[in-house]
Amino acid sequence: MNEEAILELQKVSHAFGPLLALDDVSLTIAPGELVCLVGPSGCGKTTLLRVAAGLEELQQGGIAIDGRTVAGRGAHMPPEERGVGLVFQDYALFPHLSVLDNVGFGLRGQPAAQRRMRSLEILEQLGVAGLARNFPHTLSGGQQQRVALARALAPKPRLMLLDEPFSDLDARLRERVRDETLHLLKKAAAASLIVTHDPDEAMFMAERIAVMRAGRIVQLGRPAEIYLHPTNAFVASLFSEVNRIDGVVSGGGVETPFGILDAKHLADGTEVQVLIRPEALKLAWAGEGEADLNVGRVVTARMLGRSTLIHLHLGHFNGRPLHLHSRVPGYVAFAEGDDVTVGLDISQAFVFPRDDPT
Numbered sequence: 622m623n624e625e626a627i628l629e630l631q632k633v634s635h636a637f638g639p640l641l642a643l644d645d646v647s648l649t650i651a652p653g654e655l656v657c658l659v660g661p662s663g664c665g666k667t668t669l670l671r672v673a674a675g676l677e678e679l680q681q682g683g684i685a686i687d688g689r690t691v692a693g694r695g696a697h698m699p700p701e702e703r704g705v706g707l708v709f710q711d712y713a714l715f716p717h718l719s720v721l722d723n724v725g726f727g728l729r730g731q732p733a734a735q736r737r738m739r740s741l742e743i744l745e746q747l748g749v750a751g752l753a754r755n756f757p758h759t760l761s762g763g764q765q766q767r768v769a770l771a772r773a774l775a776p777k778p779r780l781m782l783l784d785e786p787f788s789d790l791d792a793r794l795r796e797r798v799r800d801e802t803l804h805l806l807k808k809a810a811a812a813s814l815i816v817t818h819d820p821d822e823a824m825f826m827a828e829r830i831a832v833m834r835a836g837r838i839v840q841l842g843r844p845a846e847i848y849l850h851p852t853n854a855f856v857a858s859l860f861s862e863v864n865r866i867d868g869v870v871s872g873g874g875v876e877t878p879f880g881i882l883d884a885k886h887l888a889d890g891t892e893v894q895v896l897i898r899p900e901a902l903k904l905a906w907a908g909e910g911e912a913d914l915n916v917g918r919v920v921t922a923r924m925l926g927r928s929t930l931i932h933l934h935l936g937h938f939n940g941r942p943l944h945l946h947s948r949v950p951g952y953v954a955f956a957e958g959d960d961v962t963v964g965l966d967i968s969q970a971f972v973f974p975r976d977d978p979t
């Protein structure tokens with residue numbers, strides 16, 4: 622057991638009948654650390670959170686919270702004794718209790734005056750103290766989300782578990798609420814595990830990201846590590862659109878229109894997919910660039926707001942026309958029919974076996 626960790630999952634597996642929802646999952650969260658669990662719908666994120674919270678009885682493995690074994694080795698501590706703050710997608714506020722009483726619910730056992738003071742204090746921090754007497758059905762989605770967060774944080778848990786806490790909010794409000802939540806969780810110094818199916822949200826919130834696929838954590842690391850050094854095709858293609866070029870490893874490398882890319886980690890003869898992030902394709906109007914660069918033609922360009930996406934035709938490769946996407950920050954006035962030179966930033970091109978699932 623890791624004495625320093627706030628949450629430690631050791632080799633947790635969980636089945637629903639024949640379906641293995643969690644397959645040998647290990648994860649450790651340090652005090653005050655914010656970890657995001659990201660993956661597609663159905664990959665087991667909610668199950669992992671429910672098992673950690675004790676809402677689902679542990680079937681295999683071990684769980685320790687704040688240095689104490691709470692499940693496994695014969696232990697099963699009930700959820701309310703685990704000292705964990707929970708926030709779910711649907712907020713699950715008690716409809717018959719006022720906002721103040723909802724927040725005070727987690728403080729049962731404390732003197733009434735103290736409960737009231739702490740509840741008001743945390744509502745104040747979240748900017749919703751003015752709603753203390755309201756009932757949940759009168760609140761907007763954003764307000765309900767804040768109240769749910771206040772209720773979870775009121776007892777000052779050392780561990781917060783949040784399941785898609787922003788997914789019911791529309792886009793602009795979601796950005797604001799998750800920004801507030803990030804700062805609030807850091808201020809509360811609670812170790813947090815936040816589940817999301819949105820990779821951008823994970824990048825925004827997390828100090829470390831655990832990427833899950835089909836019940837397994839397939840990569841765990843800081844956002845920059847995950848984005849710049851994905852260890853498999855699934856992770857590489859989760860965080861952005863990617864261009865794909867097929868090839869075969871020969872002499873430790875793979876041939877592409879941009880020269881030979883290193884593939885020493887794979888045996889000669891391996892059929893591979895080269896995944897290239899759109900921002901790795903560097904464009905310039907032909908004539909300005911180096912003579913040894915590829916020349917392509919702009920098929921169409923779209924200003925997307927923060928960036929411009931350029932669709933390119935880059936001759937033929939492996940006997941097929943090569944259509945690539947390049948993404949450039951801000952607005953760049955490339956237009957249909959423009960001839961452009963195309964260079965590759967190889968640090969954003971990844972070589973994986975072709976049968977590696979994306």
Ligand SMILES: Nc1ncnc2c1ncn2[C@@H]1O[C@H](COP(=O)(O)OP(=O)(O)O)[C@@H](O)[C@H]1O
Nearest residue numbers: 637640642660661662663664665666667668669
């Ligand atoms: N109570 C349950 N009974 C049967 N199958 C379940 C139950 N809960 C979840 N599952 C299944 O387990 C898998 C993982 O579900 P879940 O943890 O909810 O995924 P996620 O939160 O990543 O969308 C899914 O295939 C889901 O259908």
Ligand SMILES: [Mg+2]
Nearest residue numbers: 666667668784
């Ligand atoms: Mg879920």
